[in-house]
Amino acid sequence: MAKVSDFIVDDSDTDPLAIPKLACGSMRDSKPFVAKDAHQAALGYPGELVDDWQDKAISKMGELLTKYRSLQVYMDSCVKCGACTDKCHYFLGTGDPKNMPVGRQDLMRKVYRRYFTFAGKYMPWLVGAEDLTEDVLDEWYTYYHQCSQCRRCSVYCPFGIDTAEVSMAAREIMDSVGKGQKYCNEIIGKVYKVGNNLGLPAKAIRSTLDGLEEELQEDTGLDIKMPLDQKGVDVLLVTPSADLFAEPHIDGLMGYAKVFHEAGVTWTLSSYASEAANFGMFIGSYENMREVSLRIRKAAEDLQVKRIVFGECGHAWRVAYSFLNTLAGPFDFLDQRYPIPQHICEFTYDMIENGELRFDKSKNDQYRLTYHDSCNVARGSRMGNKPGGQFEIPREILRASCNHFYDMAPDTIKEATLCCGGGGGILTDDLMDVRLKGAQPRMRAMQEVAEEHGVTHLAAICAICKAQFSKVLPAYGFKVNSILSVHQMVSNAIVLTGSIQEKELDEAKTPEAAE
Amino acid sequence: MVTQLYAVLFVSATFVLLGGLGYKIWVFATAPAPLKIPTTPAPVTRTGVVFRMIREIVLFESLFKANKWIWVFGWVFHAGLLVVLLRHLRYFTDPVWGWVVLVQPFGIYAGFAMLAGLIGLAARRIVVPRIRYISAPSDHLMLVLLIAIAGSGLIMKYVVHTDIVAVKAFFLGLMSFELNPLPADPVLLVHLGLVAFMMIIFPFSKLLHGLGLLFSPSRNQVDNPREVRHVAAWAERLVARVKAE
Ligand code: SF4
Numbered sequence A: 001m002a003k004v005s006d007f008i009v010d011d012s013d014t015d016p017l018a019i020p021k022l023a024c025g026s027m028r029d030s031k032p033f034v035a036k037d038a039h040q041a042a043l044g045y046p047g048e049l050v051d052d053w054q055d056k057a058i059s060k061m062g063e064l065l066t067k068y069r070s071l072q073v074y075m076d077s078c079v080k081c082g083a084c085t086d087k088c089h090y091f092l093g094t095g096d097p098k099n100m101p102v103g104r105q106d107l108m109r110k111v112y113r114r115y116f117t118f119a120g121k122y123m124p125w126l127v128g129a130e131d132l133t134e135d136v137l138d139e140w141y142t143y144y145h146q147c148s149q150c151r152r153c154s155v156y157c158p159f160g161i162d163t164a165e166v167s168m169a170a171r172e173i174m175d176s177v178g179k180g181q182k183y184c185n186e187i188i189g190k191v192y193k194v195g196n197n198l199g200l201p202a203k204a205i206r207s208t209l210d211g212l213e214e215e216l217q218e219d220t221g222l223d224i225k226m227p228l229d230q231k232g233v234d235v236l237l238v239t240p241s242a243d244l245f246a247e248p249h250i251d252g253l254m255g256y257a258k259v260f261h262e263a264g265v266t267w268t269l270s271s272y273a274s275e276a277a278n279f280g281m282f283i284g285s286y287e288n289m290r291e292v293s294l295r296i297r298k299a300a301e302d303l304q305v306k307r308i309v310f311g312e313c314g315h316a317w318r319v320a321y322s323f324l325n326t327l328a329g330p331f332d333f334l335d336q337r338y339p340i341p342q343h344i345c346e347f348t349y350d351m352i353e354n355g356e357l358r359f360d361k362s363k364n365d366q367y368r369l370t371y372h373d374s375c376n377v378a379r380g381s382r383m384g385n386k387p388g389g390q391f392e393i394p395r396e397i398l399r400a401s402c403n404h405f406y407d408m409a410p411d412t413i414k415e416a417t418l419c420c421g422g423g424g425g426i427l428t429d430d431l432m433d434v435r436l437k438g439a440q441p442r443m444r445a446m447q448e449v450a451e452e453h454g455v456t457h458l459a460a461i462c463a464i465c466k467a468q469f470s471k472v473l474p475a476y477g478f479k480v481n482s483i484l485s486v487h488q489m490v491s492n493a494i495v496l497t498g499s500i501q502e503k504e505l506d507e508a509k510t511p512e513a514a515e
Numbered sequence B: 001m002v003t004q005l006y007a008v009l010f011v012s013a014t015f016v017l018l019g020g021l022g023y024k025i026w027v028f029a030t031a032p033a034p035l036k037i038p039t040t041p042a043p044v045t046r047t048g049v050v051f052r053m054i055r056e057i058v059l060f061e062s063l064f065k066a067n068k069w070i071w072v073f074g075w076v077f078h079a080g081l082l083v084v085l086l087r088h089l090r091y092f093t094d095p096v097w098g099w100v101v102l103v104q105p106f107g108i109y110a111g112f113a114m115l116a117g118l119i120g121l122a123a124r125r126i127v128v129p130r131i132r133y134i135s136a137p138s139d140h141l142m143l144v145l146l147i148a149i150a151g152s153g154l155i156m157k158y159v160v161h162t163d164i165v166a167v168k169a170f171f172l173g174l175m176s177f178e179l180n181p182l183p184a185d186p187v188l189l190v191h192l193g194l195v196a197f198m199m200i201i202f203p204f205s206k207l208l209h210g211l212g213l214l215f216s217p218s219r220n221q222v223d224n225p226r227e228v229r230h231v232a233a234w235a236e237r238l239v240a241r242v243k244a245e
């Protein structure tokens, strides 16, 4: 399998948004492993490419065109203006024109035109229509798995055409004829079987939490609980399972625990819904996305909680914020005074606003920090009451918890943010070259602030971003551990009432005050 | 003969245009949007969305963010086209409405602006490799068609005049199903023939993109999924599959 060190990073240019020369077909051979029988079956899809796959695929496309207005409108409305052609990080990193958003859409649009439009049926050469052949299906599999569904293209298209919607539809069509992606489908299967993407059983989760409770006790001198499956508490915390397993995710989880402790809010994780991530979105399957979401509802009902709070995860927050009410609502059994669901950043920010949290920012002085807006949070969700709260709230939390914060170039952050390169079901070793090249624009933007402001670290609120950056940062000259969780920064700097940190801080302050 | 031919052509083109538009509106309107997918940050109220749409329609806001050259050419072309269309209202109204009279002198400049915008767009389509790559023959031909329409119009204004009084009588007549003779000038016939052709392909080609914008869920949805539950009819009917625990 390809290792990070096998790839040579292109350092010929330093502009994150530099437009490469067209390199036709350069990414043709990068495709993920195909799902096996068992992975497919668990999700209700055929185990291998069915005999009459072509007819099935076309009729599935027809079905999706009537079920999703987005797909119908987007297939019809592109004028080939070219505005999106330089907006995809995978194109910027590879130069393959089929990674230009419109190039990617056209892989489906040419088939749509052939089978569903007058001109395409009778004059295919005129409008670039094509039959759905084995080669075309192969191209779909390749290039619809080089899209992280980040929606950057949809910001710039004059009609809001969102290539993510097209990729999702393509994956759904491929799944329905038996050509699924192993990475996503295997993971969704694990959620159905065990409750989370990583396949962590309740026992393993409990023992991890026990370890963390000990660590928190040592660190703060306080008895901070990390409950699992505890009934009747205030909050059900739904967080990506990576928060229980990987660095720097786990430091974020400890941050949430400290904040809840200080708030005096009781909370619990659920072993049944021990996953915030919802890969059903990546494969464009409403049904699977709904099944995974319903687990969260069931957990909230069974545990009789009053609120649901989500941990740091990008696409999970999009599904939670934008879709959860649709898929698993209405949540009339929860306390209506709080947003349903709420993001942990909203929770922490509210406390900061109300002056309920105390920080010792100097605890983060070893970091010179920048912030990566995760795509799904930036362009597919919101935090707080105002549009754009998803940009300001995490930044406010960081500013409250550290002294050295610098934003990257304005055309690479907020709604223009560049994907980490690993979203949308791409975070798999079999797509390592796609991930490395797709990360190039973001990494160059970070190199810029590293040079200008001496930035050393990058904070994010997405489990996928964190895992992806741990892999790609070294290829671009940064340390593996230069990626941090936002709530890790909170955790480092927070001064809990009655904690060791509070005593230290107050003692240090007293002589000064006396003078 | 020419008169009859063009009368039939324009009447049928009008029906195809209206029928086709109606059909497409029906197709777009009946396909549900099962999920909330506005590209955020998005307005949190209906009024906000109306303003967002107005900015997109009038100023091409997203295109402006994306690429200043495409924006300049695209905006100048569309604005020119609008004024030119308004100027042409004089062929269909009698007496001509007051404000249409006022528009007349601007219509001439608009004709040139439209042509300039089109030539800019066509040049980009040929010169920029990325855009050449995504262009099908129809994309180039669409520009040729529009340039030919604008060009033939300007030729009639400045080079070979036609009897515009007769042209007006022809169209006013058509509107009340009467036949008045159409001057058989070649440039006029080319101009009108291409316009009729464009009316016919309008609903079935990318020319329809304006309608697409109105129906685009990433632009026309309100960002309020936590406050208001949004469910499509087909999704309402889904039954949970029983999954192994
Ligand atoms: S959604 Fe993102 S990854 Fe996909 S085509 Fe658009 S910009 Fe590229």
Ligand code: SF4
Residues within 6 Å of the ligand: A077, A078, A079, A080, A081, A082, A083, A084, A085, A101, A102, A105, A156, A157, A158, A159, A160, A161
């Ligand atoms: S910006 Fe939109 S209309 Fe223009 S080429 Fe891209 S997808 Fe098509």
